[in-house]
Amino acid sequence: MFTLAHLSDPHIGPLPPVRLEELLSKRILGFLSWSLRRRRLYITPVLEALAKDMAQAAPDHIAVTGDIINISLPGEFEHATRWLSTLGEPDKVSVVPGNHDAYVAQDWRATIGRWAPYMTTADLRNGASHEQPLAGENEFPFVRLRGDVALVGVSTAVPTPPGFAGGTVGERQLGALRDKLTALGRKGLCRVVLIHHPPFGDPRHRRKELTDYPAFCRCIESAGAELVLHGHTHKSGLTKILTPGGHVPVIGVPAAAARGHGGKDYSRYHRYRFARDGEGWRIEVEVRGVTPKLDRFSTEATFTLAVP
Numbered sequence: 001m002f003t004l005a006h007l008s009d010p011h012i013g014p015l016p017p018v019r020l021e022e023l024l025s026k027r028i029l030g031f032l033s034w035s036l037r038r039r040r041l042y043i044t045p046v047l048e049a050l051a052k053d054m055a056q057a058a059p060d061h062i063a064v065t066g067d068i069i070n071i072s073l074p075g076e077f078e079h080a081t082r083w084l085s086t087l088g089e090p091d092k093v094s095v096v097p098g099n100h101d102a103y104v105a106q107d108w109r110a111t112i113g114r115w116a117p118y119m120t121t122a123d124l125r126n127g128a129s130h131e132q133p134l135a136g137e138n139e140f141p142f143v144r145l146r147g148d149v150a151l152v153g154v155s156t157a158v159p160t161p162p163g164f165a166g167g168t169v170g171e172r173q174l175g176a177l178r179d180k181l182t183a184l185g186r187k188g189l190c191r192v193v194l195i196h197h198p199p200f201g202d203p204r205h206r207r208k209e210l211t212d213y214p215a216f217c218r219c220i221e222s223a224g225a226e227l228v229l230h231g232h233t234h235k236s237g238l239t240k241i242l243t244p245g246g247h248v249p250v251i252g253v254p255a256a257a258a259r260g261h262g263g264k265d266y267s268r269y270h271r272y273r274f275a276r277d278g279e280g281w282r283i284e285v286e287v288r289g290v291t292p293k294l295d296r297f298s299t300e301a302t303f304t305l306a307v308p
């Protein structure tokens with residue numbers, strides 16, 4: 001049985017020292033938001049308690065679905081790279097970027113590209129099991145083969161104007177995603193898609209949506225997948241994408257460092273166990289949430305998904 005832990009949106013703090021010229025962009029808004037509000041809502045002790053709890057269960061793999069940092073400062077990428085190394089070896093941790101990791105337009109290699117060891121990809125055309133780190137944002141989605149499970153990492157991280165927090169998969173990536181999911185489906189693997197933004201609309205927050213979520217859903221509908229995991233909403237979520245054969249569960253977790261506040265959930269992460277079940281999959285889900293004292297995590301719910 002393959003086990004996977006999923007967390008999202010750690011929003012690691014505190015912010016490193018900032019130079020004035022680094023704030024002459026959309027960053028000034030994010031900096032004010034962090035200083036006035038967010039630094040009290042997303043706190044290191046909660047993130048540390050989560051990491052400790054997660055390590056105790058020793059999952060086979062960990063998925064981090066973006067927004068590791070806040071306003072994409074060079075010092076934040078440093079900090080995040082160190083933090084990722086504390087979670088596990090790069091072959092046991094997968095990362096997709098979120099909108100806060102692409103807060104302003106920057107060079108890939110100096111920013112998100114630093115996490116490329118956590119975003120390696122197998123070359124499905126050659127059937128080679130050897131994985132190469134992504135060389136740029138145009139190489140998403142990545143595919144990491146782990147036993148019967150294929151982790152498919154989609155990037156929705158694109159710089160957006162001030163006041164916007166949306167994301168886009170893009171036509172090129174959607175085409176590649178369709179091809180890769182189809183190929184993995186033929187191999188009979190359990191396809192777990194990792195994506196920061198949820199694949200549904202939010203009429204109250206259009207500026208935070210995945211702009212092409214209908215096209216993403218059509219891609220999943222036609223090519224198939226067994227599970228979609230996301231972050232971004234800072235809330236727990238369980239929805240589905242309808243497919244000809246049934247549906248694909250879509251599951252979101254709150255922000256990993258959240259103490260819980262007006263309308264947003266306190267920190268949770270999920271533990272998954274995947275097992276073949278006849279022609280399909282049995283996926284057991286355990287929801288681990290931070291306790292009221294914010295110093296440890298406990299099981300809040302368990303449920304099982306039968307995926308045809």
Ligand SMILES: [Fe+2]
Binds near residue numbers: 009098100234
């Ligand atoms: Fe976030």
